[in-house]
Amino acid sequence: MTGSGDGNGSGLRTLPLGDGLSARAGFVVLGAHRLGELVQRRPAGITGNQWSSAIREAYDVVVCAEDGTPRLAVEIGPETPAGQRAERMKNAVAEAVGLPVLRIGSPTLRAAEHGRAVVAYVIDARTYADSVAVVEPGEDPPVGFRDILGRLPDGRTGAVNDLGALARAAAVEAYVEGRLVDPILRGLHVHWTDGPAEGWSWLEVRPGACLVERVTVREHRFSTGLDTARFAEDLAALAIGERLRTMDAAALVPRDELRAAIRGLAARRSELATGFAFDHLCAD
Structure with a gap:
């Protein structure tokens, strides 16, 4: 599973996988991490103010490759006007280091109760989409993951x-x-x-x-x-x-x-x- 932009990830740390919540399709699902734990150093183009604000912010779930390289950061929970500025800072840093992010805004869903199941679903959906991406000439389009x-x-x-x-x-x-x-x-x-x-x-x-x-x-x-x-x-x-x-x-x-x-x-x-x-x- 890679991001659609597929940055080289050179600014990302390799994370220890001992606290993995679960493993799925060759990926390890970790719990909450601050952005400062994922990024090695302040990326080029990010101001000191952006950096100091962003690194204190956390993602609810981090999906890593088997070598500990972060492949996806996930947030699940309410969207609040007060958090928009911090979100912009965090997005700027994630973009600079090529970290893919999935943000689910909901007043009811929470990472603690729903994060593991939703992330497993996303991994399965993306894995399935990658497996059927190539359609030979004359073949019918594959059934979408949601419609199986x-x-x-x-x-x-x-x-x-x-x-x-x-x-x-x-x-x-x-x-x-x-x-x-x-x-x-x-x-x-x-x-x-x-x-x-x-x-x-x-x-x-x-x-x-x-x-x-x-x-x-x-x-x-x-x-x-x-x-x-x-x-x-x-x-x-x-x-x-x-x-x-x-x-x-x-x-x-x-x-x-x-x-x-x-x-x-x-x-x-x-x-x-x-x-x-x-x-x-x-x-x-």
């Missing part, structure tokens, strides 16, 4: 790599138990031009009141091998599944407010890299 069919935990046949599959099953169960008025987990996804992919997912809990999640995904010098926007939507569905366990009624969003927000996305379709394919959700 198999047996689901409930015995049905479906997309085995759908991160939201358990949440969808939990929604049906909650509906049967009378905790939801609609069992269908709905969603949308967009990709902003020169910006993040964004996925939304929601459930109608009470008439006119919805549980809503929004997740952003940013890839820097890295590609998951997935449709990034669809990946963001699946992560949003995963987050809905987490929130179903506690069901905070105070956090429900009026359906009209949700629809207005979707219409707001539709009105900005010119800013989207792949257009807006969800006009049917804007109707009353």
Whole structure:
């Protein structure tokens, strides 16, 4: 697994792998590391102020090759305005040393609870994409990682790599138990031009009141091998599944407010890299 930009990594340290959380597809997954632990010295073009700010910042998960060379740094968690300046500094250093970064912004998902599973999923997706990258003339395009069919935990046949599959099953169960008025987990996804992919997912809990999640995904010098926007939507569905366990009624969003927000996305379709394919959700 290499980044889409594939810098030579000459500014990166070789990390000890003794504290590896897990190994997968020839990579070792480590826990949180400060950027200063990953980079040997201040890169050319980085100011002293940028450097001193960035090296104190941490990544939640670091994926290394078997020799300890960092191949991917991952962040999972809330996006806050207060952290944007530090994020820019950190991105500048990572870019300078060729460190690929995957940033998942979510108010619900956390590295401690979800990081290992999400990173394993990304490694599998990228490994699969690399394995089917070459298509011989006359061959059909390979099935995408997300669309591989198999047996689901409930015995049905479906997309085995759908991160939201358990949440969808939990929604049906909650509906049967009378905790939801609609069992269908709905969603949308967009990709902003020169910006993040964004996925939304929601459930109608009470008439006119919805549980809503929004997740952003940013890839820097890295590609998951997935449709990034669809990946963001699946992560949003995963987050809905987490929130179903506690069901905070105070956090429900009026359906009209949700629809207005979707219409707001539709009105900005010119800013989207792949257009807006969800006009049917804007109707009353």
